[in-house]
Amino acid sequence: MVLLKGLGLSLLSSMAWGLLFNVPVRTLLACGFAGLTGWLVFALLPLFGAEVILCTFVAATVVSMLSQMLSIWLRVPSTNFSVAGIIPLVPGSLAYKAMLAFVNGEYINGLTLGMQTAMVAGAIASGLILGISVFTIWRETRHARKRAQ
Amino acid sequence: MSSDLVMDTCLLAGEIMLKNGGETYRTEETMSLIARAAGMDSVNSSATPTSIILSFRTNGQDHTRMVRTPSRTINLNKVTLANDVSRRFVSGKITLLEAYHLFEQIDRGKPVYPRWLLHMAAGIASGSFSMLAGGSWYDLLPSVLAGLTVNLSLQFFEKFLRMKFFTEFMSALLGGLFAFLSVTIFPQLHFSILIIGAMLPLFPGIAITNSLRDLIAGDLVAGVSRGAEALLTALSVAVATAITLWFMR
Numbered sequence: 001m002v003l004l005k006g007l008g009l010s011l012l013s014s015m016a017w018g019l020l021f022n023v024p025v026r027t028l029l030a031c032g033f034a035g036l037t038g039w040l041v042f043a044l045l046p047l048f049g050a051e052v053i054l055c056t057f058v059a060a061t062v063v064s065m066l067s068q069m070l071s072i073w074l075r076v077p078s079t080n081f082s083v084a085g086i087i088p089l090v091p092g093s094l095a096y097k098a099m100l101a102f103v104n105g106e107y108i109n110g111l112t113l114g115m116q117t118a119m120v121a122g123a124i125a126s127g128l129i130l131g132i133s134v135f136t137i138w139r140e141t142r143h144a145r146k147r148a149q
Numbered sequence: 150m151s152s153d154l155v156m157d158t159c160l161l162a163g164e165i166m167l168k169n170g171g172e173t174y175r176t177e178e179t180m181s182l183i184a185r186a187a188g189m190d191s192v193n194s195s196a197t198p199t200s201i202i203l204s205f206r207t208n209g210q211d212h213t214r215m216v217r218t219p220s221r222t223i224n225l226n227k228v229t230l231a232n233d234v235s236r237r238f239v240s241g242k243i244t245l246l247e248a249y250h251l252f253e254q255i256d257r258g259k260p261v262y263p264r265w266l267l268h269m270a271a272g273i274a275s276g277s278f279s280m281l282a283g284g285s286w287y288d289l290l291p292s293v294l295a296g297l298t299v300n301l302s303l304q305f306f307e308k309f310l311r312m313k314f315f316t317e318f319m320s321a322l323l324g325g326l327f328a329f330l331s332v333t334i335f336p337q338l339h340f341s342i343l344i345i346g347a348m349l350p351l352f353p354g355i356a357i358t359n360s361l362r363d364l365i366a367g368d369l370v371a372g373v374s375r376g377a378e379a380l381l382t383a384l385s386v387a388v389a390t391a392i393t394l395w396f397m398r
Contacts, residue, residue: 009277013349016274020267020300021170021355022224022260039281076229079172079362083225083354087274090352092345093282099387100341103394128361 010039034085064131271300279346292346325393
């Protein structure tokens with residue numbers, strides 16, 4: 001039930017975010033699907049004992065690779081999907097807690113939380129990069145094989 | 150094929166992409182591909198988030214032109230359409246003149262979605278994000294309204310304040326004040342959840358993803374400057390949040 005609620009919410013938030021950036025109408029549902037998949041990976045990995053940074057990293061990689069595939073399938077730039085897809089992964093509550101600690105004068109606590117926020121943001125960034133790189137390698141090898149034939 | 154038309158078409162295509170949130174490397178690649186497909190020699194293009202330079206050589210003469218793109222909005226639909234037209238021209242399905250007219254049409258085109266729908270979308274994104282962050286059903290409506298407030302004030306302040314940093318700061322502050330007011334009136338709401346949702350429409354998603362794409366494509370200047378843009382936005386949101394948290398104490 002909790003999973004179902006999360007799936008619906010992540011679909012909704014990604015679609016709304018895509019709408020906010022004027023993505024083409026025919027890609028709207030695919031945007032939501034990218035966000036849903038990312039959130040599903042993010043929510044399921046802790047069951048196998050993964051930390052939040054690893055979860056975010058893997059989820060961002062999945063979102064990035066999925067957006068590349070969708071971009072080939074629907075023939076639109078992949079930014080359309082990856083921008084909307086990472087929304088459910090944004091470390092909003094961590095950033096809020098860090099700000100709260102700073103305002104209350106708990107600087108050590110605030111620095112710890114701020115560092116964690118930065119790590120999660122970095123995990124999203126490196127996940128996106130890894131997805132693009134893996135996909136590029138796959139495409140290049142496929143092209144090379146075609147040329148060799 | 151006249152070199153002026155080639156230059157105009159390439160620059161228009163690049164301008165559309167850069168103005169509406171396309172990546173810098175995509176802008177450069179599109180311009181080079183169009184110019185090469187039109188039969189120009191030694192094509193070089195360079196784009197940063199604020200300017201485009203294109204140069205090529207034809208009939209023993211060099212042509213170079215530069216345009217600046219001071220105002221930037223985000224409309225991924227136009228980027229997609231421009232990408233499509235340039236692909237069709239490069240594969241030889243349409244002529245250069247047709248491509249130019251299509252680019253002009255795209256440039257003049259209105260946004261796909263009406264304004265009110267965009268504000269609603271901001272509200273829905275805020276609401277569902279705050280629910281994802283662990284809010285109860287009671288928090289849904291206030292956070293939708295908070296996101297709506299932020300997006301509306303973003304549109305409102307854009308007309309008066311020319312500085313992007315200050316626009317975002319004021320919108321974040323207003324969203325925070327809305328959350329503060331609703332928590333004072335209904336104490337059973339969660340202030341943290343409302344704030345987390347309210348700040349979502351300000352999240353610099355395009356700037357971050359584009360800066361990463363530019364960085365790994367080797368466009369170091371463009372990547373770093375877009376990253377700085379994202380950092381500035383994050384900073385303004387953080388300061389505004391800190392001020393609202395101060396009110397709460």
